[in-house]
Amino acid sequence: MKLLLIGPQASGKGTQAEFVSKRLNVPHLSSGNMLREEKKSGSELGLEIAGYIDKGALVPDKTIWAMIKKQLEAHPEGWLLDGFPRTASQAATVDKYSAPDKVILLEVPDLVCVERISGRRVCTQCGKEYHVKYKPPKKEGACDLDGAKLVQRDDDYPEAVAKRLADYHSKTAPLIKHYGAKVVTIDGNQGIQEVWNEIQTKLGI
Numbered sequence: 001m002k003l004l005l006i007g008p009q010a011s012g013k014g015t016q017a018e019f020v021s022k023r024l025n026v027p028h029l030s031s032g033n034m035l036r037e038e039k040k041s042g043s044e045l046g047l048e049i050a051g052y053i054d055k056g057a058l059v060p061d062k063t064i065w066a067m068i069k070k071q072l073e074a075h076p077e078g079w080l081l082d083g084f085p086r087t088a089s090q091a092a093t094v095d096k097y098s099a100p101d102k103v104i105l106l107e108v109p110d111l112v113c114v115e116r117i118s119g120r121r122v123c124t125q126c127g128k129e130y131h132v133k134y135k136p137p138k139k140e141g142a143c144d145l146d147g148a149k150l151v152q153r154d155d156d157y158p159e160a161v162a163k164r165l166a167d168y169h170s171k172t173a174p175l176i177k178h179y180g181a182k183v184v185t186i187d188g189n190q191g192i193q194e195v196w197n198e199i200q201t202k203l204g205i
């Protein structure tokens with residue numbers, strides 16, 4: 001089965017992607033995973049990518065597309081694409097290589113995403129992550145491991161999150177329209193197990 005997984009930041013997308021990929025025994029193709037795999041394989045394309053990454057440069061679109069095409073074609077039995085394509089025009093290009101059978105849309109209300117992200121705190125010393133509500137430190141504002149100060153990342157402030165969510169919605173709406181009847185909507189505002197149950201039921205996997 002060929003699947004595309006769409007969801008906003010903090011929707012639990014990564015966790016569900018792992019479940020689906022294991023259940024169907026298909027590769028989980030996120031852009032990060034694909035870049036790492038290609039680099040590790042030592043292929044010509046991998047070497048080209050490594051060249052950009054090692055210099056700290058952005059990998060150009062042309063190279064990204066070559067990689068995606070190669071990975072989709074390498075797995076004719078199926079795959080789970082995660083986080084890509086992001087726009088309707090990218091989706092049209094992916095369809096030319098190999099179109100998804102179904103599109104899983106993980107829906108989480110914006111307010112919930114904002115709460116999940118803006119509650120994050122990170123230790124200035126060791127980088128350990130906390131959440132003021134879901135994973136609080138023993139002592140408020142201090143790391144359990146080293147007692148150092150916990151701070152909020154600039155990207156995690158509610159205004160920054162709201163801006164990214166608005167961008168996500170404006171790009172995702174045409175994407176959903178593009179895939180039409182292939183879209184399977186899942187309520188992502190429930191526990192991890194409940195979300196997984198709904199995916200299994202609705203996809204019949």
Ligand SMILES: [Zn+2]
Pocket residue numbers: 123124125126127128143144145146147148
């Ligand atoms: Zn720490």
